[in-house]
Amino acid sequence: MLSDIEIARTAKKRPITEVAAKLGLGPDDILPYGHDKAKITHAAVSRLADAPKGRLILVTSINPTPAGEGKTTTTVGLGDALNRIGKRTVICLREPSLGPNFGMKGGAAGGGYAQVIPMEDLNLHFTGDFHAITSAHNLLSAMIDNHIYWGNELGIDTRRITWRRVMDMNDRALRDMVVSLGGPSNGLPRETGFDISVASEVMAIFCLATSLADLQARIARIVIGYDRNKQPITAADLKADGAMTALLRDAFQPNLVQTIENNPVLVHGGPFANIAHGCNSVSATRTALALGEYTVTEAGFGADLGAEKFLDIKCRLADLAPEAVVIVATIRALKMNGGVEKTDLDREDVAALKRGGVNLARHISNMQKFGLPVVVAINHFVSDTDAEVETVRSLCADLGVEAIRCTHWADGGAGAEDLARAVVALADKGEADLHLLYGDNQPLWEKIQTISRKIYGASHADAPPAVLNQLKRWEEAGHGAMPICMAKTQYSFSADPAMLGAPSGHVIPVREVRLAAGAGFVVAICGDIMTMPGLPRRPTAERIGLTPEGELDGLF
Structure with a gap:
């Protein structure tokens, strides 16, 4: 059996100009990064802002387990399937963080024959967006300490500085520290620490801003701490907003790549869903909606985190509304929720599946609370039995939801065509009536x-x-x-x-x-959630390297 990276390398990539042309984008609308990836220009994004919008489909999942769920894989498979049945579809994803790539996940571009390519570039540096976000964030950090060093005209209370530094790597040793040690020439010592870049407010702003002007206005409002009278100090007070926006100018253009089946994918921004809002950029989502009949996007982790934030934060602030929600589940993960050990997941266990099915049932119920129609994608594993598949279908039917067995990992878009037709049917019914969980004016x-x-x-x-x-x-x-x-x-x-x-x-x-x-x-x-994760006992980084031919090895 080929690994994900081996499958990705066998794919026949099309020049990114051809992928762009599928969406009606010409050579002047993109800035190529090599032959297989590009950025969509500010001018093109601006021109598309008032274009008619297609239908938005949200992909989410049950709570993640070590057994795997395959949310990104299903998002890619569904996008390919919709294109296969004649629906011009654009996939919208987040960019992977180096932290989990070198920690536990080892890559985040989908899997099997439902992947985004170039897989290696996507997982390692890509077009440099995360580096730009990290640099913009840390520029503000440097300007805070520099302002204090040169007299502290704003009267910043060093005990009440809330702005920390960031880096795109899991490093628990940086969570809490004292900076400016070494004497007066190094500044005033104070306690601070690092978060991972995907938890940065700059990352969140990057993903929620609608234009460069909005990006700078939001950066200007960042509160970095308080003065001695407990009044807020902002990035604008430090005159940092202009330079920070300049660092983000090129990164703010959405990235265009392709699936193994050469369908268009916009990959842009990447906040985590457990410590941030977990959605790709508003700019990319709106651009995709203007370019396709359907836009398939995902929200990070389980529906309790990513989907709730997609709806209550992103949709609220960006005036978006999905037509349908796909909840991804695997029989293996549901059995783990039912108490089965990972080593025993290949054995049929309908009783454990029923016990663990309560996790899926709650996610379905939660999405229905938002007034959205739901379909369940059973991401198929070869160990799944017919009895287990029927158990999940029965559980979902009791909640008025269809559950569809999908084989996109092995079969690409062809393995998700039934899911694609179900999504189109839900969208055609027009039953989506998004209502948010709480009102703006609630405390x-x-x-x-x-x-x-x-x-x-x-x-x-x-x-x-x-x-x-x-x-x-x-x-x-x-x-x-x-x-x-x-x-x-x-x-x-x-x-x-x-x-x-x-x-x-x-x-x-x-x-x-x-x-x-x-x-x-x-x-x-x-609880105990950390905004700077640590590496596991045996990080994926131990297995990653280069072959004698200079090709990447160990990243899936």
């Missing part, structure tokens, strides 16, 4: 409680007085209408990653809140 703490109860099945959320007081201060400062971005483990509806299935009645502990004034939301950090 911030009430929004957190609403998500905890309605999506996570918790009895309530809990927080120390300092957190509640901080939320009240932000409301008084005019930030009360912002949506909430929950930072929480992706593995469970609870804040405990070991609590699988569909737990109820638990408590969501909110230990910290952060204001993302430029992005336009408030982050609630729950």
Whole structure:
């Protein structure tokens, strides 16, 4: 059996100019990066802003497990399938982070015969967008400490600086530190730390901004900390917004690549869904909607995190609304939710599947709460039995939802044609009626409680007085209408990653809140979740290298 990277290398890539031409884009509309990837120019994006929009399809999944779900693979397979049945479709994905690529995942371009290519470039540096975002973020960090060094005209209280540094790598040693040691010439020592770049507010702004002007305006609103009178200090106060936007100018143009079947894919931005809002850029999504009849996009991790944020944050702020939601599940993952060990997942176990099926059932119910029609994609593994497939179909039928067996990993778009036809049928019915989980004017703490109860099945959320007081201060400062971005483990509806299935009645502990004034939301950090992950005991980086011929090896 060929590995993902071997399959990707056998693909017959088309010149990126031909892929662009499929979408009606000419040579002047793209900036090629070699022969197989390009950026869509600012001028083309601007020209398409007022074009008629196609239909938006959201792909999400059950909670991730070590057994695998295949959300990106299914997104790619569905996009290829829609093109196969004659629907001009554009796929919209996030860019992979180097952190998980060298940590546990080892790549994030889909899998099997449902992949995005060039796979190696996509997973390693790509067109440099993440580096630009990291540089823009850290420029602001440098300007904060430089301002303090040269007299601190703004009166920044060094005890109340909230802006940290970032890098696109998992490195637990950088979570908390003291900077400016070594004497007066190095500045004033203070506590700070690093987050991973995908948790940066600059990344969130990058993905929510609608234009370069909006990008700079949002950057200008970033609150980096407070002065000695507890008044906010912004990036604009430090005169950093112009230079930061300049660093992001080229990166802000969406990236165009292709699937193995040579269908167009826009890959742009990449916030995580467990510690950020987990969606690709608004710019790419709107551009895709203007270029195709259908746009298939994904939201990170399970529907409780990625899909909730896609709807309550991205759709709210960007005036978007999907026509249908695809929830990806594997029988293996559902059996793991039912208590089966990873080593035993290849054995038929209908009883465990029924126990674990409660996880899928809650995700279905949650998406229906938003007024959206749902279809389930059973991402097929060879160990799946007919009895197990029928069990999932029966579970979904009881909830008024169709579950469709998909073989896109092995068969490419042809293996997801049934899913594509079901998605078109749902969109044609026009039954989608998106209503968000909470209103803009609800208090911030009430929004957190609403998500905890309605999506996570918790009895309530809990927080120390300092957190509640901080939320009240932000409301008084005019930030009360912002949506909430929950930072929480992706593995469970609870804040405990070991609590699988569909737990109820638990408590969501909110230990910290952060204001993302430029992005336009408030982050609630729950339980033990870290905004700078660490590498596992045996990171994928140990297996990655080059062959004697200079080709990449070990990345899937």
